[in-house]
Amino acid sequence: MQRKSRFVDRKKPLREKLLRPFAEFAKTEASSGIVLMIAAVVALVWANSPWAESYFHIWESQVMVVFGPLKLDKHLIHWINDGLMAVFFFLVGLEIKREILLGELASIRKATLPIVAAIGGMVVPALIYAAINHGHPTAKGWGIPMATDIAFALGVLNLLGPRVPFALKVFLAAVAIVDDIGAVAVIAVFYSEEIQWAMLGAAGAILVVMVAINRLGIRGPIYYLIPGVLVWYFFLKSGIHATIAGVLTAMLIPTRVHLVPNEFASEAREALEEFDKHCSSAERSIMNQDQQTAVHALEKACERVQMPLQRIEHMLHPWVSLLIMPIFAFANAGVVLSGGVAGLVTEPASLGVVLGLFIGKPVGVVLASYLAVKAKVASLPDRVGWRQMIGVGILAGIGFTMSLFIADLAFTDATHLMHAKLAILSGSILAGTAGFLLLWRHGRSRRAVGTT
DSSP states (O other), X not given: OOOOOXXXXXXOOXXXXXXXXXXXXXXXXXXXXXXXXXXXHHHHHHHTSTTHHHHHHHHTOEEEEEETTEEEEEEHHHIIIIIIHHHHHHHHHHHHHHXXXXXXXSSHHHHHHHHHHHHXXXXXXXXXXXXXXXXXXXXXXXXXXXXXXXXXXXXXXXXXXXXXXXXXXXXXXXXXXXXXXXXXXXXXXXSXXXXXXXXXXXXXXXXXXXXXXXXXXXXXXXXXXXXXXXXXXXXXXXXXXXXXXXXXXXXXXXXXXXXXXXXXXXXXXXXXXXXXXXOOSSOOSSOOHHHHHHHHHHHHHHHHHSOHHHHHHHHHXXXXXXXXXXXXXXXXXOOOOTTTSTHHHHSHHHHHHHHIIIIIHHHHHHHHHHHHHHTTSOOOOTTOOHHHHHHHHHHTTOOHXXXXXXXXXXXXXXXXXXXXXXXXXXXXXXXXXXXXXXXXXXXXXXXXXXXX
16 A cells, blocks of 8 residues: 655645645646636626626726826726736737747747748638728728637637647647737837837836846746836837837846756756655644755756746636736627627628638638648648648637727727627637637548548
């Protein structure tokens, strides 16, 4: 019989038992998409209920924050879209940097196909929207159908389980990351206001200081948090959208480690041996001083072997996925449906968004990928065929979070914004449903004939 640990309480605390199902749920790739969907549905129901006025009133509430000489007084919806979403973009920046350094974008050979596919998936939807809205006041919304919502798209793909190869999920994630890079560039260049150069200069000076901090090998998150908040503030005042500050700050988070894996393994073994040496035969829950020293040494070794970038990304991911993004969805997805559904086929903005997401995305992704493969500058992922590429191209039409965000920047007219939001929700639902069904049927047919 295996002996139980001397220092572990055999009875799990009630809190752990209650929180375990949520913790397991939070680890799944689909969890963020599910929570986003729930938040969007609740917002839609509330916005179309007899209590709709209270829904819209909440987001118009004034919130003032004063910190020394710095003062900001904004509506709650702006704190969410300019403030909380800066944290989302910070996480996006960390993911972009990680992918460039270590992931699917780390080499030209691996990065060519997702980069080409993502560019096609951005250009074609934008052209479709621009063609439909040419000469209309809504022409500025061409960036709305460009981006893919990585949480929703991967969540749908994850629901298919073993019916799709893992390489297809990696490809979709890489395409979404490149999409995010494109969306950030579009927001910075085309959806920013008149630039206040003094404020932008102040933000630039702080970024230079952060570069110096990085070069000096300083790894503590606090040394990047405070300058990052200041960069966000000055970007907010400069006219360039403040969420760009999140991406730029993320690019300056250190990636160097102070302990290579072999050295970590050696130090960890020494710490564990030291801990074990001072274990007494009696069962106890409080460590002695020698054990505490060993645990502290192990903690320091774990910290030194990790990139600060990966450690911060791991820490932020559940907060962004399960709190910040659902709050954004809840605040922005509340669309009044009465009279708006007909506008999906009559209003240029709605038609441009729906066709851009549902038609433009798969056409752009698949056509660009096909041309790259035929030109022999890229190859399909392992065990992935063209029907699966079409399915992923359709799933890339799930815009949601980033599309809602760009729509809010593009339109100041409430009617245009309502039409765009309704079209985003409709186009994303169409893309998610069609992509899921196509990949599900393909996976089932392959299993039926005994192929992998």
